[in-house]
Amino acid sequence: MWSLFYSLLKFGAVGLLGMGIDFLVTWLCKEKLRINKFLANGLGFSLAVVNNYALNRIWTFSSRNSQVVQQFFTFLLISCVGLALNTALVYFFHQKLRMNFYLSKVFAIGIVFLWNFTANLLITFNNGT
Template sequence: MEFFEKVLKFGIVGFIGMLVDFLVTWLLKEKLKINKYMANSLGFTCAVINNFYLNLKWTFQATGNTNIFFIKFILISVVGLALNNMFVYLFNERFSINFYVSKVLAVVCVFAWNFTANNYFNFHT
């Protein structure tokens, strides 16, 4: 599969994941009044699970041990989550950018890490 096709598919899956992330985060933060960083982490986690299956089957069309792929995907995503929260904190608390705008900026920043790590160290199809 062409590199740019994989990047495009990864981006589409990421966009779907971002919608999942934002919906869960918004529901938890605004409706259930959960701490914004806990809500952010839970939204991110739901998106990661969604993204794993879409990327496994559609983006990378990977075959092999799904459990190993999932463990690697989770490890890569944990680093991504740390980066995501760091960027949300930086943009929101340090630069006083709206929380949800900060989340968008964080997603853009973490995209490069997530794609590169999954393409070269996880699925490498």
């Protein structure tokens, strides 16, 4: 039980670092390199996913799976589902339940965090595979 909780904390720390990378890369590309804001956003998200995969593989889940490319694409797919789920939840909470936008975002982030952790624990980094 403690091991699972410790992994959850590690996953959260990696996620916070990834969020920082996402914002920093997006800002640098948009503001300093004058790259289109949507392309800059995509670059930030992409680099954060690569970073999060590597750190979660090594530190959070200690994966020894030799199928690194397949494992990465599974992680990427789960991340993209999480992004879509986040958007849908923010829409639902804000538009349908009339919740404050930022409060909606906080709830969505919490739900998607649990989705991402559980899906990656059971699918991407399942040590049985």
